[in-house]
Amino acid sequence: MAQALESIPNNVDLSGDRRLQRALEQWQPNFLSWWREVGPEGFQAHQIYLRTAVSVEPDGWATFDYVRMPEYRWGIFLAPKGGERKIGFGDNYGEPAWDEVPGEHRNALRRIIVTQADTEPASVEQQRLLGGVAPSLYDLRNIFQVNVEEGRHLWAMVYLLHRHFGRDGREEAEELLARRSGSSDKPRILNAFNEPIDDWLSFFMFAMFTDRDGKYQLSALAESGFDPLARTTRFMLTEEAHHLFVGEMGVDRVVQRTAELMAQGKDPRQNGAVPLDVIQRYLNQWFTLSLDLFGGEVSSNAADFFAAGLKGRFREDDQPEHKALSETYRLEVPENGALVAQEVPLRNAMNEVLRDEYVKDCQRAVDRWNKTLQRSGVNGLSLRLPSRRFHRGVGPCATATFDPEGRLISEADYEARKGEWLITERDRAYVKALMHPVHERGKVASWIAPPNKGINGMPVGYEYVKPPDA
Ligand SMILES: [Fe+2]
Numbered sequence: 001m002a003q004a005l006e007s008i009p010n011n012v013d014l015s016g017d018r019r020l021q022r023a024l025e026q027w028q029p030n031f032l033s034w035w036r037e038v039g040p041e042g043f044q045a046h047q048i049y050l051r052t053a054v055s056v057e058p059d060g061w062a063t064f065d066y067v068r069m070p071e072y073r074w075g076i077f078l079a080p081k082g083g084e085r086k087i088g089f090g091d092n093y094g095e096p097a098w099d100e101v102p103g104e105h106r107n108a109l110r111r112i113i114v115t116q117a118d119t120e121p122a123s124v125e126q127q128r129l130l131g132g133v134a135p136s137l138y139d140l141r142n143i144f145q146v147n148v149e150e151g152r153h154l155w156a157m158v159y160l161l162h163r164h165f166g167r168d169g170r171e172e173a174e175e176l177l178a179r180r181s182g183s184s185d186k187p188r189i190l191n192a193f194n195e196p197i198d199d200w201l202s203f204f205m206f207a208m209f210t211d212r213d214g215k216y217q218l219s220a221l222a223e224s225g226f227d228p229l230a231r232t233t234r235f236m237l238t239e240e241a242h243h244l245f246v247g248e249m250g251v252d253r254v255v256q257r258t259a260e261l262m263a264q265g266k267d268p269r270q271n272g273a274v275p276l277d278v279i280q281r282y283l284n285q286w287f288t289l290s291l292d293l294f295g296g297e298v299s300s301n302a303a304d305f306f307a308a309g310l311k312g313r314f315r316e317d318d319q320p321e322h323k324a325l326s327e328t329y330r331l332e333v334p335e336n337g338a339l340v341a342q343e344v345p346l347r348n349a350m351n352e353v354l355r356d357e358y359v360k361d362c363q364r365a366v367d368r369w370n371k372t373l374q375r376s377g378v379n380g381l382s383l384r385l386p387s388r389r390f391h392r393g394v395g396p397c398a399t400a401t402f403d404p405e406g407r408l409i410s411e412a413d414y415e416a417r418k419g420e421w422l423i424t425e426r427d428r429a430y431v432k433a434l435m436h437p438v439h440e441r442g443k444v445a446s447w448i449a450p451p452n453k454g455i456n457g458m459p460v461g462y463e464y465v466k467p468p469d470a
């Protein structure tokens with residue numbers, strides 16, 4: 001087993017820490033049985049054209065080759081230490097960043113790390129059946145790339161738990177392999193990660209909207225005063241960029257296919273593509289589900305995490321002031337059937353501050369999709385990001401009903417119209433019926449346009465996934 005461990009690429013001097021090595025040696029076989037049990041179904045012996053991080057150097061963090069997924073080299077990397085880092089925000093602003101967990105923040109940090117870590121294996125479980133109905137070899141390879149990297153993110157977080165949280169950390173690491181997405185007795189921690197993802201439109205929406213929440217959470221943790229967490233999440237973000245690309249461009253290609261048919265005067269529904277109104281409902285549903293992952297608009301937890309220097313803002317360095325003590329944040333919340341303005345201390349609005357950045361980023365992607373619509377010759381129709389008040393399950397807006405424009409409406413109106421706005425059973429059945437495997441080189445399913453570029457300079461029609469005996 002020690003030998004197997006040496007094959008784990010890392011820049012954390014694994015071989016120099018006996019205790020840590022033993023802990024990881026015990027965890028590794030459990031990880032592999034987890035992967036075999038609930039990882040991607042049906043392609044474990046296939047050879048996948050994957051990138052592997054083998055070091056944090058510019059030429060080492062993305063090495064491409066054919067790999068069988070269970071043999072993927074899940075590495076442990078922290079972004080290199082850049083001199084003496086200082087805590088960049090909160091009450092301890094300007095003090096040296098911590099290399100070890102401060103006793104008074106131990107529980108909060110463990111909670112933060114476990115909650116983030118839990119999403120990584122959860123998403124692999126949610127997506128496990130999608131390989132069987134992939135729209136092309138290119139897409140098949142991409143989902144597996146995302147899956148193995150989420151597996152690596154789990155490794156990265158488990159390293160932190162084992163290295164810094166003693167026995168509690170080891171127990172948490174076991175629990176991460178014991179919970180299951182969608183299970184009734186041991187579900188994953190966050191709700192969005194218990195929904196099955198059984199069609200590719202949902203997968204692309206997930207990678208676009210839900211994984212993007214992950215980007216903003218990781219960015220906030222990349223500012224953390226707990227330096228090992230900051231450095232771990234920084235390196236994870238380099239991989240995360242690809243996942244978001246897969247989601248954003250996946251949706252873009254679905255939009256393009258639909259738009260091309262519409263521009264020719266053809267009905268997407270009669271031609272094996274996804275009608276624009278269905279795309280809009282998927283967008284509404286996944287965007288709003290993902291908004292909830294940021295937590296409540298007013299949050300004392302968020303204030304505490306900021307004050308303690310555990311979780312900062314997106315690009316904290318760009319903020320004019322790092323204590324956030326004197327400013328307030330203006331919110332509009334429903335109260336007795338009307339929207340009323342509320343001023344809250346900025347620290348209590350940190351979830352909302354992060355959500356602002358996320359919404360801007362999502363709007364940028366929607367603008368791109370609308371350009372694709374126009375370029376393909378569809379005029380006068382566009383996709384829209386719904387209001388962040390619409391269809392919320394968390395925060396003050398969850399106590400009232402809103403339309404996608406953010407107007408307060410009665411519950412009766414909401415119920416009567418929600419089939420226009422959110423995914424219906426009919427939509428789900430229609431999209432599911434489109435899912436057929438296209439596993440031939442260079443071919444692509446009827447409901448999606450081909451990508452305009454391959455992976456790592458390879459052609460679009462490259463054999464990104466080879467059968468076991470090829
Ligand atoms: Fe991840």
Ligand SMILES: [Fe+2]
Pocket residue numbers: 150211214240243
């Ligand atoms: Fe991801």
